[in-house]
Amino acid sequence: MAELITNIGELTTVDAEARVLHDAAVVIEDGRIAWLGSASAAPPADTMVDADGAAMLPGWVDSHTHLVFAGDRSAEFEARMAGESYSAGGIGVTTGATRAADDDNLSRLIRGRVAEAFAGGTTYLETKTGYGLEIEEEARHARLAATQVDTVTFLGAHLVPEGVDADEYVDIVCGPMLEAVRPFVQWADVFCERGAFDEAQSRKVLLTCADAGLGLRVHGNQLGEGPGVRLAVEVGAASVDHVNHLSNDDIEALAGTWSGWDKATSTGSPGTVATCLPACDLSTRQPLAPGRRLLDAGVEIALASNCNPGTSYTTAMNFNVGTAVLQMGLTLAEALRAATFGGALAVRAQDEVGSIEVGKRADLHLLNAPAAIHLAYRPGMPLTRSVWRQGLRIR
Template sequence: MSELITDIGELTTQCGDRQRLHDAALVIDGSRVAWIGSAADAPAADIRTSVAGRAVLPGWVDSHSHLVFAGSRDAEFDARMAGRRYEAGGIATTVTATRGASEAMLLETATALRREAELQGTTFLETKTGYGLDVESECRSARVAASVADTVSFLGAHVVPAGIDRRDYLDLVTGPMLTAVVPYVQWIDAFCEVGAFDVEESREVLLAGLVAGLGLRLHGNQLGFSGGVELAVELGCASVDHCNHLSANDIDSLASSSTVATLLPACDLSTRQPLAPARLLLDAGAEIALASNCNPGSSYTTSVPFCIAVAVLQMGLTIDEAVWAATRGGARALGRDTGSDAVGSLRVGGRADLQVLDAPSVVHLAYRPGVPLTAAVWRGGIRTPPIVSGF
């Protein structure tokens, strides 16, 4: 069945020259976009939906999240806001709660967060394991993640859990744990940071994942100059995420590579880290993505629009650059920017993942920060229930 979405006040396709189109329309046929053009030239379709001058754009591609967990770290957040420094070790609190939760409980939480993200325009989402940190719990987390997310990363190398020798744990991550999760995941990740894993340990983990047929991504340079960016570029990682502390050489390396710098501004605010140098990265020619980093300890939000608003208001991006980073940039960070299964853009023959804003322009995403603007979402051509009354 085909659907004509017409009377679009502003259409952002993220194709070609990135310009916003006006008085536009598009046709969805099944799960694909079948036609894009002027509303005056729109063909007939089985269903006609007028968006009455609202803005239409691709759904968000959230390329970094941690949705599979149990428990809360609100007390830790409260203490941090009172002046305690953020450190990676707080992850242990979530590990204890996650190991003690049933698979049904983990699935319920992750499903609710996925739905929450979709209501804010997210149509494609990556999530990670990393709060189990033993073979059984990581495998269970991977199964849950695979059932709620579009693509999954194995993050056994999050921190070394209490009660196990560091070398023994690395052998576990690169051996039995990796073998157990491989059926459910597409990527391997590591937290290359002080308090987590150093460069050589992270290299060992990523190379083991590569041998197992997984794509590579990396947490790097969040809390300091960890060497994660250099390692990510060296190994050809699809993305290196956080990137708060970058040297001039780091920026130049990213600009001359295919590795996407995924920036996580909600996390930066929550941990009171310096905001990642988004403007410097773009001006140097690097590709960036914006993502939520939804997790219970350092960024408990599923709101990509919030991240866009911060990027525009505080990180020096234009609205078009920020929207690009949260759509096409996220797709590139996940290796889903080209081909028949590409996401993050609207093109004829491409997936019909799109959203309607209850606003005339994407400018309102930063102009009206914190206001819920998503009016409707289509994911694979299927519309979610109406979000804005009367639409």
């Protein structure tokens, strides 16, 4: 069965040449993009959708979320808006509430968040553990997440549980906890920050997880300058996320990881993606990550939602993209690429998703707008009209 989507006013492909086609059409077959080009040249298909001149993009690739949680921290957020500052300790509040939720409840909560993300144009989702912080709980969270998202990250090293010695906890993370989550996860992450894990502890977690065959990412440089970015580069992480406080050396180190990558053709060996999380930055009143400086230095960046109850309770990628254009100095094309192909690079799924090209997964986002710039031009408006994921229309 082939489906033709025609009369697309503006088709942003995010391919290597950054082609934007007008009066375009796309054909989906077996869950993949089978054809794209001028609407007047489109081949026949079994079914047809008229896009009415609207803009189409690749579905968002949200490469950083924490969807496995229960409980509410809106009072903490309200206190922050009244002047309190964010600290890692809030993670423990969510851990307590999440442990109290049984499998059915927790699955339902994850499902609701995934549905919200899909309804906002996201078609590929990473999510993490990190609110379990004990062996069985981390494994349970990983198992429940694995049935609902595209790829799962082990974040046992999110916070040292109260009353536990930090080095002893790191040994648990690197030993029995890693073994218990291993069947359900592809990635490992560590919160390398004051109040969470220091450089030596973070290095140990990352290297042990790499030995176990996991890809690596790091939460780094969120609350102040620190070793996160340098460590991510040292261990060859696929991404370092937050990156709010960067020295020139950090930016240079990140840029160095991209020397084997040809941006003009989107080929070669990818480096460490700098993942910027604008909704989180606003919600924690941190300076926005320096996306402009990173791009100018030659670093590939991603934009992600970081949906979690403490620092960014939203899956709205439209909002993140609009904010990146309005507040981070990115052009529309740069922001769209960061939220699609950049996210795909961060989860090393760039051959499968993140652009509209023949052979790739048919993950498509049709807007209620004639041009994608409306994402920034009409901030906060409900601009997602239809979404296809793996070729199936899910909205």
